[in-house]
Amino acid sequence: MSDSQDNPITDEPELEQEPARKQPRIIACNQKARQLATMVLARRGAARALTQDPPPTQYPYGCTTVFAPGWEVDSGNGTHGLCQPIERDLYDCYHTCYWPAQVPDGVTNAPSWTSSCGAPMQDWKSIDLVFP
Amino acid sequence: MQLRTVLHRRFRDESGTEFIYLANSAAILALDEPTAAVVDAFVTEDGVDSEPWLKEQAKPSASELTLNDLIDLGAIRPVDETPAPRADLPPMPFPLATLVLNVTNKCNLSCTYCYEYGEDKLFDESTAGKALMDEKTARDSIDFLMRSSGDRPQVSITFFGGETLLNFEAIKTAVLYAEEQGAQNAKRVHYSLTTNATLLTDDIVDFLTTHRFGITVSIDGDKDEQDRHRSYKSGKGSYEVMEPRIKNLIKKNKERNGRPIGARVTVTAGATPVVDTYRYLAGELGFDEVGFAPVTAGLGRDYALGEQGYERLLHEFGVLGEEYVEAAGRGESHGFSNLGDLVRELHQGVNKAHPCGAGLGLVGVSTEGEIGLCHRFVESKSHSIGTVQEGLDEKARAEFLAQAHIDKKTDCAQCFARPLCAGGCYHEAHVRYGKATAANLHYCDWIRGFIDLGLKSYGRIQATNPAFLARFDQ
Numbered sequence: 001m002s003d004s005q006d007n008p009i010t011d012e013p014e015l016e017q018e019p020a021r022k023q024p025r026i027i028a029c030n031q032k033a034r035q036l037a038t039m040v041l042a043r044r045g046a047a048r049a050l051t052q053d054p055p056p057t058q059y060p061y062g063c064t065t066v067f068a069p070g071w072e073v074d075s076g077n078g079t080h081g082l083c084q085p086i087e088r089d090l091y092d093c094y095h096t097c098y099w100p101a102q103v104p105d106g107v108t109n110a111p112s113w114t115s116s117c118g119a120p121m122q123d124w125k126s127i128d129l130v131f132p
Numbered sequence: 133m134q135l136r137t138v139l140h141r142r143f144r145d146e147s148g149t150e151f152i153y154l155a156n157s158a159a160i161l162a163l164d165e166p167t168a169a170v171v172d173a174f175v176t177e178d179g180v181d182s183e184p185w186l187k188e189q190a191k192p193s194a195s196e197l198t199l200n201d202l203i204d205l206g207a208i209r210p211v212d213e214t215p216a217p218r219a220d221l222p223p224m225p226f227p228l229a230t231l232v233l234n235v236t237n238k239c240n241l242s243c244t245y246c247y248e249y250g251e252d253k254l255f256d257e258s259t260a261g262k263a264l265m266d267e268k269t270a271r272d273s274i275d276f277l278m279r280s281s282g283d284r285p286q287v288s289i290t291f292f293g294g295e296t297l298l299n300f301e302a303i304k305t306a307v308l309y310a311e312e313q314g315a316q317n318a319k320r321v322h323y324s325l326t327t328n329a330t331l332l333t334d335d336i337v338d339f340l341t342t343h344r345f346g347i348t349v350s351i352d353g354d355k356d357e358q359d360r361h362r363s364y365k366s367g368k369g370s371y372e373v374m375e376p377r378i379k380n381l382i383k384k385n386k387e388r389n390g391r392p393i394g395a396r397v398t399v400t401a402g403a404t405p406v407v408d409t410y411r412y413l414a415g416e417l418g419f420d421e422v423g424f425a426p427v428t429a430g431l432g433r434d435y436a437l438g439e440q441g442y443e444r445l446l447h448e449f450g451v452l453g454e455e456y457v458e459a460a461g462r463g464e465s466h467g468f469s470n471l472g473d474l475v476r477e478l479h480q481g482v483n484k485a486h487p488c489g490a491g492l493g494l495v496g497v498s499t500e501g502e503i504g505l506c507h508r509f510v511e512s513k514s515h516s517i518g519t520v521q522e523g524l525d526e527k528a529r530a531e532f533l534a535q536a537h538i539d540k541k542t543d544c545a546q547c548f549a550r551p552l553c554a555g556g557c558y559h560e561a562h563v564r565y566g567k568a569t570a571a572n573l574h575y576c577d578w579i580r581g582f583i584d585l586g587l588k589s590y591g592r593i594q595a596t597n598p599a600f601l602a603r604f605d606q
């Protein structure tokens with residue numbers, strides 16, 4: 001495997017290396033072996049994500065694929081100058097998604113955030129902000 | 133924990149790279165030296181206790197990483213682990229993909245080794261069906277294929293015989309009707325046929341190339357070889373009749389950019405070395421592919437390959453294998469189809485529960501419309517599984533397949549060749565042991581030797597031109 005650096009198959013799934021080692025310990029050669037290696041790496045990757053490493057990049061889907069201004073802060077770090085009432089989007093996100101970074105989450109930290117709002121079409125204004 | 137290396141085959145290429153083929157998963161791994169040493173350390177019947185073993189190692193932490201990789205990849209497993217259940221039968225009724233129509237059971241030649249008419253006489257005049265398939269049966273067969281192929285977008289029809297071209301009428305009827313039915317059922321239909329080429333006319337060549345037939349010509353080699361076993365009933369050899377017709381077929385097919393045309397050579401005792409035959413058929417005659425099949429024979433036939441015959445054949449396959457690997461290194465394909473097929477199966481990691489598609493995705497149809505496990509069984513009344521008119525006898529079909537499953541072949545349990553061989557051809561077993569579900573233990577050495585050749589070739593291609601293998605990606 002001395003030429004493994006130029007060898008295209010090293011781009012294929014291959015188990016992780018000790019840092020000092022240059023050539024791969026194991027190369028998955030045929031299709032079946034690559035499937036196995038991919039599975040093993042995925043299993044290890046999932047386990048690691050929960051413990052230390054940052055989670056892999058993920059792409060948003062669902063409501064966040066549409067850019068609806070309203071939940072950011074304005075230039076003065078406030079929410080008054082925005083084109084839509086912040087509460088509307090916040091409420092949508094709170095209600096339909098679990099999106100704790102942007103809105104108070106209804107699962108653990110702010111379960112009663114919208115309790116003052118019975119019919120959002122009319123009284124969305126009664127939803128208050130939550131400051132962590 | 134007691135660990136041991138699973139059932140496998142080790143091999144290496146010239147540069148010394150170590151490989152392992154895992155019989156449980158059909159995965160191929162290349163190993164660096166320390167990793168190969170770990171694999172070898174665990175090759176024992178009773179297993180090795182990993183904890184004390186790790187402590188003995190020069191670099192225990194490195195060895196542990198390696199060991200864990202091998203465990204996760206399934207190369208080393210606990211001794212007491214029950215193997216994962218192999219795939220059972222796929223949900224039945226399994227949709228058919230290929231129908232082999234025996235359009236005639238007559239032949240204009242009388243090859244001495246033929247399993248239908250030769251000395252093994254599976255073909256019994258007294259119980260034989262009609263000599264020629266009639267047009268109604270041909271159409272019934274197409275209807276049967278359309279209804280029995282589920283939602284498959286593509287199906288294949290293979291014409292077989294006897295000499296298929298003795299009943300070109302049935303072929304024509306079947307193809308034209310299949311075109312019509314295929315269009316109605318949104319299925320593409322592929323055609324192929326096996327012929328001895330003696331009856332090829334310009335019109336027939338025209339028809340076959342128009343419908344993009346995959347054509348296989350049964351031919352044994354040059355004039356001497358061909359006339360040795362393939363003769364007319366009068367005893368006159370068939371070579372002179374065939375040669376110009378084959379050349380014409382190959383030429384026209386090339387002009388029309390048809391599918392590759394293959395030669396199928398039956399290898400008998402005392403045959404010309406396959407290397408010379410290959411050169412003649414691929415070089416002189418221009419076949420795109422050449423495949424060799426050792427003759428199916430009961431014991432004691434003088435044309436049967438003895439042990440030495442198989443050894444010689446394997447050696448000659450090795451010589452052609454060299455050429456195949458060299459061509460692959462240059463990114464070119466080589467027409468030695470036995471090895472080409474094997475390398476493809478190795479690359480895809482094919483792992484068979486049944487040796488072939490007979491009774492599963494493929495069935496044969498007799499001249500009268502009776503369905504057999506495959507074309508070879510079609511006339512032997514013993515393995516009938518329905519008729520094209522009434523459909524498959526699903527119970528008989530499922531019972532046979534359950535019996536033929538590799539897990540039932542205890543003889544094969546400890547064989548590394550199992551993922552590819554799975555006990556071998558049912559028809560061969562039927563002839564040899566009178567039991568189609570038996571493992572073909574008489575040719576294990578040959579099969580294992582051939583798979584070894586495939587593994588070695590695979591390793592060498594992996595080292596010299598791995599990009600070549602991508603053409604086999606599924």
Ligand code: SF4
Pocket residue numbers: 543544545547548549550553554555556571572573575576577579580
């Ligand atoms: S028939 Fe022989 S070579 Fe084939 S799988 Fe069984 S034991 Fe192996």
Ligand code: SF4
Pocket residue numbers: 487488489490505506507508509556557558559560
């Ligand atoms: S049983 Fe033998 S002859 Fe029939 S399809 Fe299978 S391998 Fe071919």
